Amino acid sequence: MSAASPVLVVTRLDDATADVVVEELGRRSVPVVRLAPGDFPATTTVAARAEGPRLTGEVLTGTRSVALDAVRSVYWRRPRPYSAPDGLKGPDADWCAQQAHHGLGGILTTLPGAHYVNHPWRNRAAEYKPAQLTVAARCGLHVPPTLLTNDVERARQFIRDHGPAIYKPLYNGEYVGPDGQGLTVWVEEVAMADVDTGVAHTMHLFQTRVDKVVDVRLTAVGNQLFAVRIDGSPGLDWRRHYDDLHYSLIDTPPDVAKGVHEYLAAFGLAYGAFDFGLDAAGRWHWYECNPNGQFAWFPDPITGRITAALADQLQYSSDRDGR
Template identity: 70%
Template sequence: MSSSPVLVVTQLDDATADGVIEELNRRSVPVVRLDPGDFPAAVTVDARVGDVSLSGRVRTTTRVADLDQVRSVYWRRPSPYSAPEGVDAQDARWCVDQARYGLGGLLAALPCAHYVNHPWRNRDAEYKPVQLAAAAHSGLHVPPTLLTNDPERAHQFTREYGPVVYKPLRNTDYADHDRHGLTVWVEEVEPRALGAGVAQTMHLFQQRVNKTADIRLTAVGDRLFPVRIDGSPGLDWRRHYDDLGYTLIDTPSDVAKGVRTYMDAFGLTYGAFDFGLDPDGRWWWYECNPNGQYAWFPGPVTSRITAAIADELQHPHRDTS
């Protein structure tokens, strides 16, 4: 196992992965960093399937990994698959699909690897309606939530449960006419603003939690790192990083049980959970990003999470997903 590498699947600009790689290097654990978006220009694959298992090699410009010797995979934020330059549109689509299902399939089928997280587990856990159902089933406190494209039902929900917030179901790239990137934040919904646009697509409305603080709980295997976030002047603390204070706190036993049940339901090793803390001390579940960032925390918090991830990758348990 000492010579078996950890495969880090991510793009070049990834501070979270950088920190984990530095920690693995410090421990003298071999690392191969690979971005599927570099295929085929800078990644070469030679894979075989025989009577027993998958074998072969994947090569980058600086590293080589035997597919049947990879001990762990840290699946972070790879670039999209791409086609070689100069290929026309139809052939380019063909190349991209072959790469996604070929290389992507190989990287998801490494026979001895422990995944943090397996890419298909990440995919399954990204859908907000499935998250909501799993959180409720796991015993976590979920605010009353409506998913609808019916304007009248949206009006009725705001009357019954107001104040209500709107949350996007996915953070999709969006730009204005000048191509400046825009972000759709969590915002309180004014009933008079609920017009015909509600009917144009799916919307998520949720009762606003009367919160005294936010909590980001990062789960790595069985280890939980809950951080209380204070000082946000608005609903969405992600808009105010410079104004915030961060304090490591303990996890109530019922929340810890719910988080672990939730992780097991999706087969996750890692998850970034967001909660709102109300005046009575109750933790209200908002969402779980199966591949959430954490490197923006202060150093003492970041270093603990980084070490926990490095432990998972260095000393893996066989992934049965």
Template identity: 65%
Template sequence: MRAASAQGPVLVVTRLDDATADTVIAELNRRHVPVVRLDPGDFPDTLKLNASLGDRGLTGEALTGTRALDLTEVRSVYWRRPGPYISADGAGQDERWCAEQARYGLGGVLASLPGTHYVNHPWRNRDAEYKPAQLATAARCGLRVPPTLITNDPDEARRFAVEHRPVLYKPLWNSDYTGPDERVLTVWVEDVDPDDLHDGIRRTAHLFQRRVDKSADIRLTAVGGELFAVRIDGAPGVDWRRHYDALTYSPIETPPDVAEAVCAYLDAFALVYGAFDFGLGRDGRWWMYECNPNGQWAWFPRPHRPDHHGPRRPAPAPGRAI
């Protein structure tokens, strides 16, 4: 396969309101690396695609309101958080049909750029987003995984909660959910009591997990073979994302066995990047909760002074899910 030009642009695939992508673009601009930002959610209103396939492979261009992107010149793709595929008009079946054609047409082209380095490839992101696959792969790679049950059986859920108490409920996916007042709502990680588990569990799959007796949380960011671990202290509840104002963060070293297992995990999913969440047990062991293959990383600010090595208290991170 022909390699893309080393002088070609980096394609950043994301929606408009993405502070993490903004940080990457600013750094690429500082290094005088050409960048094109593109959101598939703008198709077909303000994004046009002309792609040809034949003996020469994939050629063509994507046209935004301000840029023309040669599909053969893209050196690398940073696939962040693109908007959903939509239909220009219509409703019901017509709208769904157009959106699916866009997903498999435009999406298929953007995932097939010749000689291009992806961080991460969108299909690898998709494969690695399923929590059952994450936990099964983590255990196979040597990471410690808390006892976990995925079920729609309330009797089995109650038995698990009694056997492993204290037990947490975790959503299997951060689905969009809007309340009656049009506010976007989030389903957080929460403690559950066996007596609170009722027949509503039958309606869908639920994930229950034994709560780790932890002294701190850990976010480990892995990219390009480098590991950056941060210890998170001060969370008064089980989900540290709800308590940014109370947190302090400290860079820490990753134990060699965890580092080896994390690298094996990334290889298993063919990922270049991953944001891992761990609980640090009081016995010093790391327990893996999940890995977001497309997680936010720009939430840990630079220290105020170059000689500062102690815990750092950042401003609240933007966005709902990291």
């Protein structure tokens, strides 16, 4: 790859985390092509040729073009779902969206020689909480006792045996209320009296509540770890209290660092955002890892260091991967 080889940033328009990385690459004079797959086919055109073991061809956005075999690295952030052209409805619209997903999506995940942060297939595999829980424990991270169930009585028994307990969603997808407003399902403490027949309607995750004193968000970028202590949260889920929070970089204990690196390797990730709770004895309790977590809300000194590490991953990928 030459110095003119671009970084492909795959994401939606409103993505503050991608924005700071794109700005940093721009300061380094690294060419960037930003692509929103949800804009296909309205403002994006693709021509890919499968002749031999490598795809060749190009993708044209509304303002840029990129050769498929010239991309040095891909920053895969949060693209919107593939869609159909305006005016199509029903089965025709569904069919077109499926073809776009498997066609353009397949092309973007098969770019020859590109370094992915992260590859979307790796992201998808690493999003499943049951896999996260078992891999984290296998890597030596301390995982609180957890139950996955749709059985009401087993849920009550777990709370009785391992309480106090919390409930958390298995996947943070979009949830739209009757008024059309987006809703968030927060981490909440749950008592036996809260467990009713609704548990039988789908899978639920119950976990022993960690008696934490602070939270930690550890952002891993390749071999670099940025552990941020989060003070000031008055409740279980610090994401509900951004205005009350204070952030400071802290050292990562060697055993936690080892577990995090092994976890990334197990899923084939170059990036991960890990959440921990620290108890009064200083023990790090692992909660989860978002393979595509955000970081741009941190204060500038912290955001800047993570951004620089990500830009290094994307800029110097050819040297890193031996190409």
